[in-house]
Amino acid sequence: MTTPQRRSAVSSEKAREEDRALLRRYHEAGDTTAREELIERHLPLVRSLARRYAGRGEALEDIEQVGAIGLIKAIDRFELEREVSLATYATPNVVGEIKRHFRDKGWAIRVPRALQELNASMSGAIERLTGRLGRSPSIAEIAEELKTTPEEVLEAMEVGSAYSTVSLSTGPGGDEELDPLETIGGEDEEFERSEHRAALEPALDRLPPREREILRMRFEEGLPQTQIAQRVGLSQMHVSRLIRKSLSIMREELLRMPPGAA
Amino acid sequence: MNELHERIDLEAPLSGDFQAVVRLIIGGIAERVDFAFEEIDDLQLAVERLLAEAGQVGSVQLSFEVGERSIRTRVGPLSEAAVAEALRDGDAPPGHLTLRRILGTVVDSFGVEDLGDGAIVVRLEKLKGLP
Numbered sequence: 001m002t003t004p005q006r007r008s009a010v011s012s013e014k015a016r017e018e019d020r021a022l023l024r025r026y027h028e029a030g031d032t033t034a035r036e037e038l039i040e041r042h043l044p045l046v047r048s049l050a051r052r053y054a055g056r057g058e059a060l061e062d063i064e065q066v067g068a069i070g071l072i073k074a075i076d077r078f079e080l081e082r083e084v085s086l087a088t089y090a091t092p093n094v095v096g097e098i099k100r101h102f103r104d105k106g107w108a109i110r111v112p113r114a115l116q117e118l119n120a121s122m123s124g125a126i127e128r129l130t131g132r133l134g135r136s137p138s139i140a141e142i143a144e145e146l147k148t149t150p151e152e153v154l155e156a157m158e159v160g161s162a163y164s165t166v167s168l169s170t171g172p173g174g175d176e177e178l179d180p181l182e183t184i185g186g187e188d189e190e191f192e193r194s195e196h197r198a199a200l201e202p203a204l205d206r207l208p209p210r211e212r213e214i215l216r217m218r219f220e221e222g223l224p225q226t227q228i229a230q231r232v233g234l235s236q237m238h239v240s241r242l243i244r245k246s247l248s249i250m251r252e253e254l255l256r257m258p259p260g261a262a
Numbered sequence: 263m264n265e266l267h268e269r270i271d272l273e274a275p276l277s278g279d280f281q282a283v284v285r286l287i288i289g290g291i292a293e294r295v296d297f298a299f300e301e302i303d304d305l306q307l308a309v310e311r312l313l314a315e316a317g318q319v320g321s322v323q324l325s326f327e328v329g330e331r332s333i334r335t336r337v338g339p340l341s342e343a344a345v346a347e348a349l350r351d352g353d354a355p356p357g358h359l360t361l362r363r364i365l366g367t368v369v370d371s372f373g374v375e376d377l378g379d380g381a382i383v384v385r386l387e388k389l390k391g392l393p
Binding site: 126135142157218224244247250 | 285301
């Protein structure tokens with residue numbers, strides 16, 4: 001008789017085989033749909049790892065976004081000769097990316113709780129007002145809705161949207177923070193600025209599909225945030241944050257790419 | 263009738279820690295003109311992307327001319343040749359996300375003033391949408 005443990009082992013072995021097949025399609029045949037599928041398959045792993053870092057002054061979805069960058073890097077760097085599963089290989093990349101993110105924007109973790117709470121309630125207020133007014137609300141209108149001052153609304157906007165542009169290429173601040181498992185994937189080499197750095201598109205590939213689609217809607221279709229938010233089912237504030245962070249991440253990634261890769 | 267323009271000048275360090283302060287100031291200025299949340303966000307993003315290209319060392323001057331329905335921003339001098347090149351390039355093909363394309367999306371107009379010796383000032387204009 002098959003035990004639950006046995007069923008689980010079989011299913012995880014099957015998943016590993018499917019991963020390897022997809023990795024082969026991507027790395028050997030250049031099939032980018034296989035890459036997209038790998039990203040989708042392993043997003044639950046990213047979410048699970050991101051949850052460990054929740055409650056540190058950063059929205060969970062933002063941590064997940066950063067973790068997804070680590071996942072994509074792991075998929076891109078995976079060598080088929082490796083004996084490890086993609087999940088094992090990706091874990092240190094995802095965790096490393098999240099830790100680096102927190103390290104680079106340490107100032108934001110010390111945001112007063114009242115501002116964090118105001119930021120959390122702003123998203124709903126903006127959605128309500130946009131629906132009521134049929135346009136993006138002004139700061140004064142948001143302040144009135146939340147019974148606070150425009151200055152506090154502006155400050156609270158920064159809590160959620162400010163993203164440190166400190167270069168990620170500074171690498172880990174101290175390897176003692178990484179446990180052995182978390183260093184399996186290795187760290188990026190540092191590179192000088194590329195002359196192509198003002199053109200961000202080579203780094204577009206590093207972003208998860210949802211973020212790429214949001215950037216495409218904003219900068220190719222020219223859609224306003226409110227319409228993008230409706231299309232992707234997120235709040236306008238969340239779309240704003242994703243755009244900002246995606247552009248920052250792309251630029252930092254570009255700085256870390258070897259010359260000629262851009 | 264000529265529109266009244268108030269002017270605010272600011273010199274800020276380029277290091278990343280201060281970019282949030284610049285964003286906050288832009289938000290405060292735009293709020294006075296009653297810009298919508300999305301319009302403020304656009305202007306902040308335009309300045310943020312420009313400053314990101316200017317590096318992390320030294321400082322940058324920003325000036326804001328505030329009209330009844332517009333904010334004209336001057337950022338510079340910026341000495342990065344790559345910034346000037348990216349902004350002067352012709353339209354990039356679809357799918358290519360350049361600084362020029364970003365600015366072209368989030369502000370109503372922008373331009374480059376050549377100060378000589380590789381230094382430029384970038385002008386951005388953001389108009390308030392119809393109420």
